[in-house]
Amino acid sequence: MLDFSRMTWPEIRDIIPRLDALLLPLGSIEQHGFHLPVDNDYYTARELAREIQKRGKKEGINLALSFALPVGCSHHHMAFPGSVSLSEEVFSRVLGEILQSFNSHGIRRVLIVNGHGGNAPGIEKALVKAREEGKWELLEPFYYWETLKKRGKGILKSGHYFHACEGETSLALALKQRVLMDRAVNSLDENGDLRNLNILKSKEVTVPPFHHITTSGVIGNSTLGEKSKGEKILNLVTMEAIKIIQGNLTPNSKTAG
């Protein structure tokens, strides 16, 4: 398996011309309820990228893994101990400079495997700049939950995906994360508080501080989490990521692979 963090520079130099894409996982360190560790988005992004790489191999696509960026934009979780956050400005600059570094070595094809919704504005900002300043054949973000929302109808009993919820817990189980299922909660029951249900239904991109709307940190029903649902999600989203990469393959990069 091609993992840049475990390779020497000559090995990386030699593989770059034959790569169909480099997978760059982006995570976050933030509360995920009573039942998931604070590294969940980091863990998910990293493991999901690994699964995409494996799937790529089966499909004849040559993918390499980058190190994963652990910390993201989690300001709305900061009332919960253990959460760590970068400002959007710092995050997007860090991401931009990482992309610039890859690009300077001739890497023209990057799929960003994002594990955390709060990173999206910073990612979009970094991509605008990176596209202006660099030469790219493929530079796209992949938000797996968007695929789940669009094409995963029927997988989740609750029918929605938000935070440390049925879907995220299921995926964590499938990816062998540390999951304390006996501590999983249905946040929609908390004190009869319907405010987080309203958030699930709203189209708002910005969310209020989580401690205003959930006491556990969960938004959704994590008690419905199951490994088998996570495996279905994994199957769906890894294939979607491969399609994004394949859809952008140029004839040259195909023959080079």
Ligand SMILES: [Zn+2]
């Ligand atoms: Zn998460």
